[in-house]
Amino acid sequence: MEEIATSRCGRAMCVIVTYPKSGTSLLQEVVYLVSQGADPDEIGLMNIDEQLPVLEYPQPGLDIIKELTSPRLIKSHLPYRFLPSDLHNGDSKVIYMARNPKDLVVSYYQFHRSLRTMSYRGTFQEFCRRFMNDKLGYGSWFEHVQEFWEHRMDANVLFLKYEDMHRDLVTMVEQLARFLGVSCDKAQLESLTEHCHQLVDQCCNAEALPVGRGRVGLWKDIFTVSMNEKFDLVYKQKMGKCDLTFDFYL
Numbered sequence: 145m146e147e148i149a150t151s152r153c154g155r156a157m158c159v160i161v162t163y164p165k166s167g168t169s170l171l172q173e174v175v176y177l178v179s180q181g182a183d184p185d186e187i188g189l190m191n192i193d194e195q196l197p198v199l200e201y202p203q204p205g206l207d208i209i210k211e212l213t214s215p216r217l218i219k220s221h222l223p224y225r226f227l228p229s230d231l232h233n234g235d236s237k238v239i240y241m242a243r244n245p246k247d248l249v250v251s252y253y254q255f256h257r258s259l260r261t262m263s264y265r266g267t268f269q270e271f272c273r274r275f276m277n278d279k280l281g282y283g284s285w286f287e288h289v290q291e292f293w294e295h296r297m298d299a300n301v302l303f304l305k306y307e308d309m310h311r312d313l314v315t316m317v318e319q320l321a322r323f324l325g326v327s328c329d330k331a332q333l334e335s336l337t338e339h340c341h342q343l344v345d346q347c348c349n350a351e352a353l354p355v356g357r358g359r360v361g362l363w364k365d366i367f368t369v370s371m372n373e374k375f376d377l378v379y380k381q382k383m384g385k386c387d388l389t390f391d392f393y394l
């Protein structure tokens with residue numbers, strides 16, 4: 145971790161950062177589409193996960209990442225303080241996306257349950273307690289989002305919310321195009337947005353997936369009333385001083 149924090153990325157690049165299960169895959173597709181202009185079918189075929197290396201994974205490793213050629217897009221789940229120095233001093237760009245923590249914890253639980261190795265055996269209630277006590281991989285969600293929120297006005301940082309992809313994709317595509325320096329007229333912007341809509345729909349309305357995957361507000365079917373009350377209390381304690389807000393329903 146120390147090696148990453150003190151390293152430099154080399155030539156300027158753009159890093160997509162999220163806490164796990166915040167919609168990283170969808171965001172990377174949308175960012176790729178806005179920056180490269182590919183169409184959604186092509187993106188579906190090209191295995192975009194392979195196109196965007198993960199900063200902190202041993203493969204392909206920092207040395208290869210430094211040598212990446214265009215589009216120099218990478219992703220990471222690391223907290224702000226562990227990112228390479230170029231991302232702190234503004235040489236490279238950071239696109240951060242936050243997701244409401246109730247849907248996120250349900251998604252993170254499903255992910256842990258589905259792991260072939262090290263599959264989590266506990267109940268959702270136990271998992272939720274771990275989440276509230278900051279005892280999960282990649283550390284405290286509460287600190288993660290607040291650290292990036294504090295940097296949201298930095299010129300090289302764009303702070304986005306998962307729920308806005310579902311609520312107002314047009315504005316998000318406009319923000320991304322401006323941030324990435326992609327110039328497009330109204331017709332091009334409409335076409336980009338239409339393509340991005342297709343990417344969102346491909347996941348959330350896919351017949352092969354359980355109904356409602358990725359939708360905002362799924363937590364309501366999983367949380368009990370008392371779990372929700374405890375969660376709200378912890379949320380207030382840990383986020384009380386922060387003016388970041390989330391849509392828990394659409």
Ligand SMILES: Nc1ncnc2c1ncn2[C@@H]1O[C@H](COP(=O)(O)O)[C@@H](OP(=O)(O)O)[C@H]1O
Pocket residue numbers: 162163164165166167168169170247250251252254343344345346347348356357358359362
């Ligand atoms: N087009 C898309 N491709 C992949 N995941 C998508 C998606 N649209 C929404 N998602 C949601 O993003 C979450 C995964 O986040 P990440 O990519 O960071 O691992 C999943 O949430 P759910 O588990 O609530 O369904 C998934 O359904």
Ligand SMILES: CCc1ccc(OS(=O)(=O)O)cc1
Pocket residue numbers: 164165221281282
């Ligand atoms: C348990 C920490 C962890 C590891 C790998 C993850 O995968 S993903 O990047 O979200 O697909 C998430 C969390």
